[in-house]
Amino acid sequence: MSVKKEWPFGITPENYPEFMGKCSEHTTRKGKDLEGYFLEKPDPDRVIYEVYEAQGTGRMRLALTILKPGKVGTEYHMTKGHFHEDPEAGEIYFALKGQGIIIMQDREGQACDLSLRPGTVACIPPGWAHRTVNAGKEDFVMLAIYPDTAGHDYAAIEKKGFIRRVMEKDGKPQIM
Amino acid sequence: MSVKKEWPFGITPENYPEFMGKCSEHTTRKGKDLEGYFLEKPDPDRVIYEVYEAQGTGRMRLALTILKPGKVGTEYHMTKGHFHEDPEAGEIYFALKGQGIIIMQDREGQACDLSLRPGTVACIPPGWAHRTVNAGKEDFVMLAIYPDTAGHDYAAIEKKGFIRRVMEKDGKPQIM
Numbered sequence: 455m456s457v458k459k460e461w462p463f464g465i466t467p468e469n470y471p472e473f474m475g476k477c478s479e480h481t482t483r484k485g486k487d488l489e490g491y492f493l494e495k496p497d498p499d500r501v502i503y504e505v506y507e508a509q510g511t512g513r514m515r516l517a518l519t520i521l522k523p524g525k526v527g528t529e530y531h532m533t534k535g536h537f538h539e540d541p542e543a544g545e546i547y548f549a550l551k552g553q554g555i556i557i558m559q560d561r562e563g564q565a566c567d568l569s570l571r572p573g574t575v576a577c578i579p580p581g582w583a584h585r586t587v588n589a590g591k592e593d594f595v596m597l598a599i600y601p602d603t604a605g606h607d608y609a610a611i612e613k614k615g616f617i618r619r620v621m622e623k624d625g626k627p628q629i630m
Numbered sequence: 631m632s633v634k635k636e637w638p639f640g641i642t643p644e645n646y647p648e649f650m651g652k653c654s655e656h657t658t659r660k661g662k663d664l665e666g667y668f669l670e671k672p673d674p675d676r677v678i679y680e681v682y683e684a685q686g687t688g689r690m691r692l693a694l695t696i697l698k699p700g701k702v703g704t705e706y707h708m709t710k711g712h713f714h715e716d717p718e719a720g721e722i723y724f725a726l727k728g729q730g731i732i733i734m735q736d737r738e739g740q741a742c743d744l745s746l747r748p749g750t751v752a753c754i755p756p757g758w759a760h761r762t763v764n765a766g767k768e769d770f771v772m773l774a775i776y777p778d779t780a781g782h783d784y785a786a787i788e789k790k791g792f793i794r795r796v797m798e799k800d801g802k803p804q805i806m
Binding site for chain 2 (some may be wrong): 463464465466467511512513514539540542543544545546548550568569571572573574575576577578579580597599600601603617
């Protein structure tokens with residue numbers, strides 16, 4: 455099912471579960487899918503995040519990510535993170551709920567991060583890997599928009615990892 | 631100047647004027663540019679809206695629209711509205727500030743509308759013309775994201791107009 459026939463529609467911080475029902479793809483990432491990503495070993499059956507993806511949205515795809523609150527050791531829950539296969543494809547994030555941090559780095563190792571709170575739009579340039587971290591105590595929910603040419607390259611990040619990590623220090627998230 | 635070299639960055643309801651400074655294109659639409667769009671003739675020198683467009687954002691373009699509050703007769707300020715030249719190109723809107731209404735219609739004359747308040751994401755399907763109306767008393771500010779293949783077809787709407795209009799009735803905006 456494509457989202458196309460259900461259009462037009464608006465997504466708000468309150469009604470995003472309706473959007474989930476319109477999506478053609480649903481992925482659940484558990485601890486066992488993220489082994490080697492965190493410094494410590496995650497509980498294999500713990501749900502870390504879920505992604506609902508819609509296609510047919512006009513040369514762009516929409517993906518809603520729900521990142522569960524929690525930590526593996528002192529490291530906050532996060533997505534795998536990826537580069538795009540298409541080096542010209544950027545991405546836009548829109549934070550709907552909760553408190554997140556986006557960590558980015560390019561292939562030369564230049565890194566940066568941005569705080570995401572409801573209402574923030576984050577622009578990820580072409581050629582930058584991106585990972586999202588839930589730095590809060592409730593679900594972090596965000597909508598990603600990317601060209602349908604983008605593709606996902608997880609391998610480069612799986613091998614090298616991100617330079618920055620979000621760890622708890624003195625009870626608060628800190629970027630290390 | 632492209633926005634590319636200024637990346638990555640986040641846009642919030644507070645800092646969007648910073649984004650305006652990163653944009654390569656700036657368009658001001660005055661009453662004289664919108665003659666024939668409203669039922670009454672607008673003051674030719676009144677600024678109705680401004681658009682700041684960024685390129686180089688990864689196969690997608692970003693456009694920030696600032697729609698001034700006000701009415702022409704009893705009709706609320708609005709954008710020209712357009713179809714995309716690329717029939718496969720959709721568009722996503724993020725409302726940042728104020729109260730807006732998006733009016734859409736397809737080439738067969740099917741029409742719909744959506745309320746836009748800060749935090750709402752609106753999905754405009756491929757093949758639907760879209761126009762934004764400021765239904766509030768302050769600036770209505772929104773960010774549009776569309777594939778860089780989209781293009782603008784203003785001519786079809788200029789000739790036929792939109793079926794729905796937003797008019798003041800009993801002191802409140804009403805869709806007619």
